Amino acid sequence: MTDGCRLVMLGRQGAGKGTQCVRVARHFDVPHISTGDMLRAAVRAGSEVGLRAKGFMDRGELLPDEVIIEVVDEQLTGSESTRGGFVLDGFPRTVAQAEALDKIVAPLGGLDVVIDLDVPVSVVLERLASRRVCEKCGANYSVAEPPTNPWVCDACGGDVVQRDDDTPVAIRRRLDLYEQETAPLVAWYAERDLLETVDGLGDADDVSERIIAVIDARRSKR
Numbered sequence: 508m509t510d511g512c513r514l515v516m517l518g519r520q521g522a523g524k525g526t527q528c529v530r531v532a533r534h535f536d537v538p539h540i541s542t543g544d545m546l547r548a549a550v551r552a553g554s555e556v557g558l559r560a561k562g563f564m565d566r567g568e569l570l571p572d573e574v575i576i577e578v579v580d581e582q583l584t585g586s587e588s589t590r591g592g593f594v595l596d597g598f599p600r601t602v603a604q605a606e607a608l609d610k611i612v613a614p615l616g617g618l619d620v621v622i623d624l625d626v627p628v629s630v631v632l633e634r635l636a637s638r639r640v641c642e643k644c645g646a647n648y649s650v651a652e653p654p655t656n657p658w659v660c661d662a663c664g665g666d667v668v669q670r671d672d673d674t675p676v677a678i679r680r681r682l683d684l685y686e687q688e689t690a691p692l693v694a695w696y697a698e699r700d701l702l703e704t705v706d707g708l709g710d711a712d713d714v715s716e717r718i719i720a721v722i723d724a725r726r727s728k729r
């Protein structure tokens with residue numbers, strides 16, 4: 508019987524972070540919480556901060572840090588579902604957000620570990636550049652795993668295309684931005700002895716096993 512974990516997952520786009528978050532959350536029976544999910548939940552609940560967040564989103568504006576932090580606080584401390592822990596995905600993105608998260612989770616016992624899912628840039632570049640998507644329903648394919656009929660969606664018959672923002676130049680720009688944004692965050696967690704870098708290459712099952720082993724080792728030291 509596992510008794511939850513409080514985890515932050517970092518990793519560049521194309522590292523398989525979303526997939527691994529789902530698997531690890533299922534293993535430890537805790538919710539996988541992305542920033543987008545939290546924002547939607549807050550808006551749905553109609554809380555005060557949810558309504559403020561909705562205002563920014565409706566106007567197409569970026570959410571200020573303090574609003575995101577308040578949403579995270581409300582979702583993590585105000586909800587029964589996160590009692591046993593959580594897998595946080597997409598938050599924090601900055602040191603300021605990490606400091607705020609630190610305060611939010613302190614009463615819960617703090618974070619167990621921050622996983623940096625490491626896949627080399629050259630590999631994610633290739634993965635992302637080979638990505639193809641259905642224009643109509645959003646189903647994902649790749650050059651290596653195309654739909655049955657070349658570039659006709661198996662699910663809906665729509666056109667399967669390469670997204671404009673999946674060109675090598677655009678991908679490289681996003682990865683560079685992520686690196687700039689995340690490097691201080693990674694250093695901040697390393698200084699606090701919370702960071703574990705996990706090799707994200709290979710079979711998804713093997714990667715999950717590696718992550719779970721790292722979390723188990725940390726939890727046993729609690």
Ligand SMILES: [Zn+2]
Nearest residue numbers: 641644660663
């Ligand atoms: Zn489709």
